[in-house]
Amino acid sequence: MVISDETRSKIEEAISKYPQKRGALLPAIHLVQADCGHVSKECAAELAEIFEILPIQVMEVVSFYNMFFDSPQAKHHVYVCTNLPCSLRGSRSLLSQLESHLGVTAPGATEDGRIFLGHEECLGACGYAPMMRVDDEYHEDLDVEKAKQILDSLGK
Amino acid sequence: MLESPYVTQYLTEHFSEADYPTLEGYERRGGYRAARKAITEMAPDEVIETVKTAGLQGRGGAGFSAGLKWSFMPKDDERPKYLVCNADESEPGSFKDRILLERGAHQMLEGILIAAWATGACATFIYIRGEYAYPAVQVERAIAEAYAKGYLGENVMGTGFRHDVQVTRGAGAYICGEETGLLESLEGKKGQPRKKPPFPAQYGAFGMPTTVNNVETFSHVPHIIGKGADWFRGFGTEKSPGTTIFGVSGHVVRPGLYELPLGTPLSEIVFEHAGGIPGGRKVKGVIPGGMSMPILPAGQLDVPMANEFLRERKTMLGTGGVMVMDETTCMVRAASVISYFFRDESCGQCTQCREGTGWMHKIIERIERGAGEEEDIDVLGDVAGKMEAKTICAFADAAAWPIQGLLRHFRDDFVEHVRQRKCPFPGSFEL
Numbered sequence: 001m002v003i004s005d006e007t008r009s010k011i012e013e014a015i016s017k018y019p020q021k022r023g024a025l026l027p028a029i030h031l032v033q034a035d036c037g038h039v040s041k042e043c044a045a046e047l048a049e050i051f052e053i054l055p056i057q058v059m060e061v062v063s064f065y066n067m068f069f070d071s072p073q074a075k076h077h078v079y080v081c082t083n084l085p086c087s088l089r090g091s092r093s094l095l096s097q098l099e100s101h102l103g104v105t106a107p108g109a110t111e112d113g114r115i116f117l118g119h120e121e122c123l124g125a126c127g128y129a130p131m132m133r134v135d136d137e138y139h140e141d142l143d144v145e146k147a148k149q150i151l152d153s154l155g156k
Numbered sequence: 157m158l159e160s161p162y163v164t165q166y167l168t169e170h171f172s173e174a175d176y177p178t179l180e181g182y183e184r185r186g187g188y189r190a191a192r193k194a195i196t197e198m199a200p201d202e203v204i205e206t207v208k209t210a211g212l213q214g215r216g217g218a219g220f221s222a223g224l225k226w227s228f229m230p231k232d233d234e235r236p237k238y239l240v241c242n243a244d245e246s247e248p249g250s251f252k253d254r255i256l257l258e259r260g261a262h263q264m265l266e267g268i269l270i271a272a273w274a275t276g277a278c279a280t281f282i283y284i285r286g287e288y289a290y291p292a293v294q295v296e297r298a299i300a301e302a303y304a305k306g307y308l309g310e311n312v313m314g315t316g317f318r319h320d321v322q323v324t325r326g327a328g329a330y331i332c333g334e335e336t337g338l339l340e341s342l343e344g345k346k347g348q349p350r351k352k353p354p355f356p357a358q359y360g361a362f363g364m365p366t367t368v369n370n371v372e373t374f375s376h377v378p379h380i381i382g383k384g385a386d387w388f389r390g391f392g393t394e395k396s397p398g399t400t401i402f403g404v405s406g407h408v409v410r411p412g413l414y415e416l417p418l419g420t421p422l423s424e425i426v427f428e429h430a431g432g433i434p435g436g437r438k439v440k441g442v443i444p445g446g447m448s449m450p451i452l453p454a455g456q457l458d459v460p461m462a463n464e465f466l467r468e469r470k471t472m473l474g475t476g477g478v479m480v481m482d483e484t485t486c487m488v489r490a491a492s493v494i495s496y497f498f499r500d501e502s503c504g505q506c507t508q509c510r511e512g513t514g515w516m517h518k519i520i521e522r523i524e525r526g527a528g529e530e531e532d533i534d535v536l537g538d539v540a541g542k543m544e545a546k547t548i549c550a551f552a553d554a555a556a557w558p559i560q561g562l563l564r565h566f567r568d569d570f571v572e573h574v575r576q577r578k579c580p581f582p583g584s585f586e587l
């Protein structure tokens with residue numbers, strides 16, 4: 001079993017809150033990812049069993065959403081928003097300078113697997129551009145130096 | 157945590173006060189009195205009538221009458237009824253729901269309770285976009301406080317009315333903001349919009365009668381019930397009452413949030429409130445309501461920000477996301493960013509949308525590179541025109557409109573790219 005007992009009981013709790021079991025599938029995938037980092041084939045098979053659906057139905061959902069992953073991920077996810085309001089305030093040059101700072105081409109991860117750098121569509125911070133999302137946290141009103149410092153402070 | 161709006165009215169007036177997000181702080185400022193009044197003193201129909209009379213329009217983009225939508229919920233129906241609060245906010249240029257979630261979760265919950273009473277809904281699902289981690293924590297905290305105080309659950313305020321509220325987190329898909337895409341996602345599926353009819357009031361979440369409203373729409377409701385429809389109509393225009401929170405972004409001195417009455421002239425928002433364009437430059441164009449809404453050129457910024465006036469200029473209020481572009485801006489680059497987004501986010505069910513968004517981006521990108529031909533510009537307009545009003549959801553229209561707007565007002569930018577075989581705006585923002 002790859003999904004821990006603790007996560008399983010949280011999934012059961014989520015299921016109890018929905019009128020139909022399947023309603024808890026997105027919450028369950030969030031829980032599995034928080035635990036295992038991504039949804040492996042084994043995880044998908046176990047989720048399928050819990051939800052009484054086919055593994056392919058789990059994978060279909062995983063692949064539809066940008067925040068779900070079917071393969072191992074870098075330790076930290078960094079996304080620079082490059083939608084129009086952020087682009088107007090220099091987000092593309094921020095992104096390219098972070099690319100050279102980390103030595104990666106976005107979307108891509110550093111060799112040591114510490115940071116994945118990518119671009120993202122509007123994150124609801126357009127008035128505080130340029131901005132980036134680091135894992136669950138927003139960093140707004142950035143300049144290049146501030147952004148580099150934030151990346152450098154991220155642990156392994 | 158987001159900065160408090162620069163200009164506040166009734167929705168956001170307490171947002172900079174530290175204790176306001178807590179239940180205690182909210183009640184100290186009169187919170188939950190309107191919900192108590194609705195549930196203990198008003199019949200559901202009376203609540204609906206009040207909201208109708210107030211003329212509250214949905215703030216999620218389409219501007220549909222909230223009271224009218226509530227009245228579509230079936231009355232003699234044994235099935236459980238649900239509300240959905242749309243907190244997916246992912247329209248580019250829009251960041252107002254975020255502050256309403258972060259600082260005003262109780263205000264929104266009170267609006268939800270009143271709507272629940274009016275429609276007979278037994279539960280509400282709040283669907284929050286996956287990236288909004290901090291806002292979701294604030295909403296969860298507020299919900300827990302409301303349960304502990306007996307404002308949610310089996311016996312709301314001791315009246316015997318039952319209502320449960322719960323949060324579902326999205327996972328990064330713009331299309332889950334469209335209400336039926338949201339419903340599919342809520343049911344644990346891919347967020348692909350449903351064919352309508354049946355409409356959500358007949359067949360919504362988990363097949364049950366459902367009303368979907370935006371975060372801001374719910375947030376206005378306690379004020380309407382508490383202070384009355386006439387008071388509410390004291391803000392805004394005859395046809396578009398109330399305030400809204402404008403999110404101003406792009407080339408302005410003070411980007412940020414501004415709560416202002418509907419009908420405030422766009423020029424006042426850009427030049428007075430947001431401080432105008434930095435560096436003494438001139439404005440070139442402004443997108444008035446989030447990226448799906450057609451742009452207005454510098455000469456048309458006198459327009460009052462309400463749908464009855466914006467429609468005359470072939471655009472709409474949308475989500476009130478005001479994006480300002482100065483004279484350095486290359487509008488073909490803007491079109492490129494816009495079309496990239498829609499190509500990326502199309503759910504792919506409808507041919508016009510799936511193929512059209514791809515074609516638009518390809519053509520625009522070619523023109524921007526300097527490799528386009530004059531006829532490409534006509535083909536672009538043609539593709540956009542063929543995408544409108546033919547698909548399962550309004551995403552395809554939302555993808556076509558901004559491109560049509562750019563062609564309508566800034567065709568010369570496209571033509572110059574073709575003639576000069578390069579981008580004629582070297583000082584524009586980078587692609």
Ligand SMILES: Cc1cc2nc3c(=O)[nH]c(=O)nc-3n(C[C@H](O)[C@H](O)[C@H](O)COP(=O)(O)O)c2cc1C
Nearest residue numbers: 214215216242244245246333334335369370373550
């Ligand atoms: C492509 C697309 C995306 C949408 N995204 C959102 C959104 O993020 N938030 C929202 O409240 N409404 C969004 N809407 C509008 C919803 O479909 C729906 O009309 C709205 O939530 C209803 O609430 P209201 O009547 O209170 O405005 C979107 C619509 C479309 C077509």
Ligand code: SF4
Nearest residue numbers: 503505506509547549
């Ligand atoms: S219009 Fe586009 S986004 Fe909407 S259902 Fe069709 S393909 Fe999907």
Ligand code: FES
Nearest residue numbers: 081086123125126
């Ligand atoms: S455009 Fe970057 S946060 Fe909205």
